[in-house]
Amino acid sequence: MHPYRTHTCGDLREADAGSVARLSGWVFHKRDHGGVLFIDLRDHYGVTQIVIHPEKSFFEECQRWRSESVVTVYGRVAARTADTVNADLPTGGVELVVDEVTIQSAADPLPLHLAGEDEGPEETRLRYRFLDLRRERMQRNILLRSRVIASMRRRLTEKGFPEFQTPILTSSSPEGARDYLVPSRVHPGKFYALPQAPQLFKQLLMVSGFDRYFQIAPCFRDEDARADRSPGEFYQLDIEMAFATQDEVFETVEDVLHGVFAEFSDWEIDAAPFVRIPYKEAMLKYGTDKPDLRIPIEIRDVSGVFAASDFNAFRSVVEKGGVVRAIPVKGIADRPRSFFDKMVAFAQGIGSKGLAYLVWQEGKVKGPIFKFLKPEDVDALASQCGVSDGDVLFFVSDKEKPASRIAGEVRHKLGHDLGLIPSGVYKFCWVVDFPMFEYDEELGRVGFSHNPFSMPQGGMQALQEQDPLDVLAYQYDIVCNGCELSSGAIRNHLPEVMYKAFEIAGYPPETVDERFGALIRAFRMGAPPHGGLAPGVDRIVMLLAHETSIREVIAFPMNQRAQDLMMDAPSSVSEKQLRELHIRMQLPHADKPA
């Protein structure tokens, strides 16, 4: 007989009654009646009740077993009597009547409760992650992650995408986030950088003639955390295709993502092809480049109505080049005044000068700005925004960029507070046609809006002839329920177009050669047109697990300050290590240890 187990703690059924079995697992719940002791023994697969009778020599030893100790028990499987069956457990029809016990590992008292609803403080959960991960929910999440990744691999492999590894120790990339640096022992004063993404390598693989590529790729960025953004490292399903159009990239990814979401969720999922929304339209209708399409509200531009109105506050904004955006909401005219006051306060809190509104109720229109409007203005607003009795229009007026943002946040807040977000639905969309360049207010000049490797729509001609701010890129995002899953692009594989694009963004050719030497050199020696994208694996698993924090789907995440509390990283290193790396410390506060 196996020294540890003949069955897992999820295996035994009534059909096993009468046979002998050996089980190993963690002591979960203990119910000690003095005359009989019940223990729920738990492993990865389930829970089985074991029974220890008082005449056994080891009875008192078992009474002393603390929760989470690991034990091995041997005995006879017995069917439970009808009145003692536990219908909540798959193994609830049987119990193991124990004849031999071995304690494999006695547990100290724990800093966390593993049973019940309470999670405990996140700091403790992270410090004792190995305990936290014993919870059923965490086991489920981490297992889901494993299955999702396996499914992604299978789906891409079936489509003829080979998986490649790319270097972890590479060179610092000049654009983007801060790099994690690794000092070189052999080359004093020089550093490797951990890749922020395998971007350049996957493009070089296309130039190498591999045609297609994917990788479950670790990415490292030294940026601050968010609930949906783990500090330090995260994983992307990195994909690249040669000789592919944007539509072919979309088709491939829709197939994979739809397949993965359908495989691991019962929620309703948009059928492919997913809706495609030009960036400009997304900013107008949803006020964001990652719209949550579950919210049934579409923002409208009503600048024209107010330009011709007698409402000076809005008219003057429009005359100065600003806009007025209307947010129509159905059937909330009967909300109390406090609701509207709360929305106004919210808008002001996010940088709006105010939040005007009109209420269509019982055949009349009212609201703080009603008295400034002519009847034909009100009619125009109603028809342009599709509102009728019972509906409300909120208004935001500002320069275009802040007005879009504020209207978008108000839309989201309304959707959330009014319970307009349906559950059980995944709404996907592509946001396409991102601008190639944008005006950088801080620097006072034109810069890349997204990523300098994208092919401008219209190619060289567009760069030469159009206003840079009008040039669009073959640059796209895929968004699910307001969560950005991925950015991608059809890449710019033409050196001359790349030099021109960088010139517009203010960089001379030498800079391009210096920073992207490997890529430009490769592009001079026969490069296929290519493109791809890289959906975030952690975020996809987070959505599928219905978690709101990305840390819940990562086995060993760092905390918000990029520390691993369990392993105590980052940590100090020895003087010898520093000497070998030619590094001398210069700490911000000499009296404060790091």
Add this chain to the structure above:
RNA sequence: GGGGGCGUAGCUCAAUUGGUUAGAGUCCCGGACUGUCGAUCCGGUGGUUGCGGGUUCGAGCCCCGUCGCUCCCGCCA
């Protein structure tokens, strides 16, 4: 770097809004109990109220500072 929230027993929380010796559940320790499944019952250990300073006759509560966690802004090609 900035803003909001939180910080009381190992864990989850309370403390009549400034008033006697900071309580309860849980965990842990001891005891009772032969059918439980969040077992139950009795008893016990456990606190520099994150830390430092201030106001006050008196501070868990008010003020200032600081540290930690978390959410957000900046940042994330």
